[in-house]
Amino acid sequence: MDFTRVELSDDDAAFQAEARRFLADIVTDEVRRRDRETGDNFDEAVHLALGAAGYLEGEYQPEDRGGFTRIRRRIWELEKRRAHVPWVTWGTTIMVARSVGAFGRPELVAEVLPKVLSGHVRMCLGYTEPEGGSDIATCKTRAVRDGDGWVINGSKMFTTGAHNCQYTFLITNTDPQAPKHKSLTMFLLPLDLPGVEIQGIRTIDGDRTNIVYYSDVRVDDKYVLGDVNNGWAVLRGPLDAEHGAVAGIPDGLQDIAIMAHQGGFMSAAVDAVAAQVAPTVDDGSVAYRLGRSAARMEASLSTPSIFGRVALAQTMRDIGPDLMDIAGPASMLPIETPGAADDGASEYLYRFAPLAGIYGGTLEVFRNMIAQHVLALGKPNYSPPRTAS
Ligand SMILES: Cc1cc2nc3c(=O)[nH]c(=O)nc-3n(C[C@H](O)[C@H](O)[C@H](O)COP(=O)(O)OP(=O)(O)OC[C@H]3O[C@@H](n4cnc5c(N)ncnc54)[C@H](O)[C@@H]3O)c2cc1C
Structure with a gap:
């Protein structure tokens, strides 16, 4: 194991000092207390402040598109932890946003991505269903073609952060007769559509998550990600990221373990x-x-x-x-x-x-x-x- 200390350049040391000062200003005791009380793992004012200051964009973008360098990315991660920034909803948002960038139609990407970076749009994961989550490909939530759009019916369990998000990354079944990995279609579903109902659930550690019901939800075709019945290809990236199945960069500037x-x-x-x-x-x-x-x-x-x-x-x-x-x-x-x-x-x-x-x-x-x-x-x-x- 490499225990080398990283010597920061003057610029990076200044970045660290500024990040620490900024976080100390916005993540107050009151923010942390409220977060424990709600179990939300999210604070809108903090999130919008991070967006306005460019930190969300720095984290989202790769280095060659203006994102943080490897060193600054690491500094930023560690400073966020030290400050106890409520983090779960940004974690789901960044994973989904990458899939939207890769598989969304240009008009959807244009609608969503700038607002992700400003903090105004957040996204949650609609994978698990009440009857079973580990094997998410056995999805029962149905999406049926209806004219130009789709009608969605079903329910999702443990959609963490849904009540603070504008979209859910929803797995649907669009072909119940097909083998399970060829039956799925992914949607970036707006959560304010009629027929979406979000109910809170508190877990034993005090976190809040949700059960979300979808009853005859009508959604435009532009919210489909990737190809119909090829949702598994869209899901692979975020699933691999969540499972830690992506190769690490051996420069000592990232967590040793996932989670x-x-x-x-x-x-x-x-x-x-x-x-x-x-x-x-x-x-x-x-x-x-x-x-x-x-x-x-x-x-x-x-x-x-x-x-x-x-x-x-x-x-x-x-x-x-x-x-x-x-x-x-x-x-x-x-x-x-x-x-x-x-x-x-x-x-x-x-x-x-x-x-x-x-x-x-x-x-x-x-x-x-x-x-x-x-x-x-x-x-x-x-x-x-x-x-x-
Ligand atoms: C706090 C919290 C937040 C969550 N947030 C989200 C979220 O934001 N979005 C989302 O979609 N889901 C979320 N989940 C759901 C989570 O991903 C599932 O609970 C998890 O994948 C397990 O699925 P399940 O609960 O349906 O259990 P099941 O899959 O029904 O499993 C039941 C038991 O069987 C075992 N088991 C199942 N399959 C196998 C196997 N192949 N081999 C060996 N043992 C097996 C499991 O280990 C478990 O003990 C959250 C869950 C919690 C607790």
Whole structure:
């Protein structure tokens, strides 16, 4: 592993100082408190300010089109994390916007992209359905041709951020008779169309997500992305990005693991519990368990790419309860509750860890991907065992 420190040029150091100052001004305690309260992982005023200052464009565009250099991209990512910028909705928007850029008709790209960069347009992921999400190709939401346009009926589960977005990246089935990967068509569906209903769901860690119903939603043909029944080609890019199946650049300027951001909650909890118990550690078992949690955390944070995604979420699940146990009964009180041990950091980790191993693909699905695609062990076989005749 490369632990080299990057020496910043004067210009890059100035960029870092300016980014830090800018974020400190706009991401206030009140923004963070409100974000915890709503579970939105999004703040419109912050997002619009980032757009107006050009940070969204810098992040979206490649370097040769005026986007950040590799160094500045890394600085920007780290500064955003330090400031706890609400981030989920921009994460989905940037993935979808790239697909719109690649597969949208020119008039759709012109309608949408400038507003993505200014922050006025946000996009969410309409993949998962109430009856099953891991295999998203088994999509039941139907889009049927109707004159010049389409009529959409169905429902999507866990459409995170839909209530703060203007469009959803919607998987539909346009040919139920076809093999599943040849039956899909992608839409960039405006969420303000009649027949779209968004209902909030709160998850155990306090995040807000949504179930979205689509009832006879009429949409113009221009919102189709790519070719009809060839939605899988449109989906591949964002899915690969989410699954970490894109090759990393070996310059040390990006996260080691995918979903490393989420690992920040784990290091916050380990640090908070260590700070609480360290001054009085005279019990060998406490020191041992704290040390074991810290070592497991470091190992998971140092595990690369797709393996790291599994290691991080699994380690969060494993050490969360241990940290709470070390911190004692007051660790059951959540953040900002008077008397909470470690200010609720390990309690939050405990509630967040299960979700971190579900969204973007469950740990079981990721383990299968490693077995199949990295270790070449073949497809898992779920057929019942053969009985001797
Ligand atoms: C907080 C949160 C936010 C989310 N945000 C979004 C979003 O914005 N957009 C969106 O579309 N979805 C979103 N999701 C949905 C998420 O992607 C799915 O929950 C996930 O892909 C699993 O699908 P499922 O819940 O339908 O479970 P299922 O696929 O029904 O799985 C049930 C169980 O079976 C196991 N399983 C399934 N298939 C396999 C397999 N092939 N091998 C081994 N085990 C398997 C799973 O691991 C799981 O334990 C979100 C989920 C959460 C919790």
